[in-house]
Amino acid sequence: MVDPNTRAEQPERESSSDADLLPAELRSWMRLLSxxxxxxxQLRSRVKDAMGISHDEFLVLCLLADQPGSRLRMTRIAELLGRPKTRLTYQVACLQRAGLITKMSACGDRRGIEVTLTEKARHLLGESSRPLADAVSEAIARTAASLGNSPLRDILPGVPDTDRQDAQPQDPPG
Structure with missing residues (x-):
């Protein structure tokens, strides 16, 4: 298991001609993936401790919580998470056994399956989401600081700029 206090290490770029193999956009993309x-x-163990589910199952709950009616078709969840449908089927079965979602045939399409959050899931998310969101903010700030990449801090509103002592968290636009 990775120590959550350990900073992400990035290899130093060499000054040879190989340094120009990747355009800036691809280097930025690789930093973002890293x-x-x-x-x-860093979030995996916190999700398991706080909610008793896997990180991938947590992502399914988050997707559902962010939808009108807290429901989505399984094919759409698979698309949004970039996961194979067979893997999603397993995760949904685990969540259903835990009483966190319900499954039913999609309206007007008996082949389609919709999943919906249960009240138990809503309660669990309500209790756990703020501490987990704070953990994400902290992890992004730590990772951004270790990368020396200020645009990375812009991904999440309210992540402090560790390069400036006078930096204040900003409210999200809107």
Whole structure:
């Protein structure tokens, strides 16, 4: 298991001609993937401790919680998470056994399956989401600081700019 206090290490770029193999956009994309992986790794154990479910199951609950009526078709969840449908089927079965979601045929399409949050899931998310959101903010700030990449801090509103002592968290636009 990765120590959540360990900063993500990035290899130093060499000054050889290989340094120009990747355009800035691809280097930024790779840094973003690395940062996301570091944040996800730090969040995994916290989700398990706080909610008793896997990180992937947590992502399903978050997607449902963010939808009107807290429901989505399984095919849409698979698309949004970029997961194979067979893997999602297993995760949904685990969540259903835990009493956190219900499954039913989609209206007008007997082949389609919709999943919906239960009251138990709403209660669990209500109790756990703020501490987990704070953990994400902390992990992003730590990862951004270790990368020396200020645009990464802009991903999440309210993440402090560790390069400036006078930086104040900003409210999200809107």
């Amino acid at each position: 940062a996301a992986g570091a944040v996800e790794q």
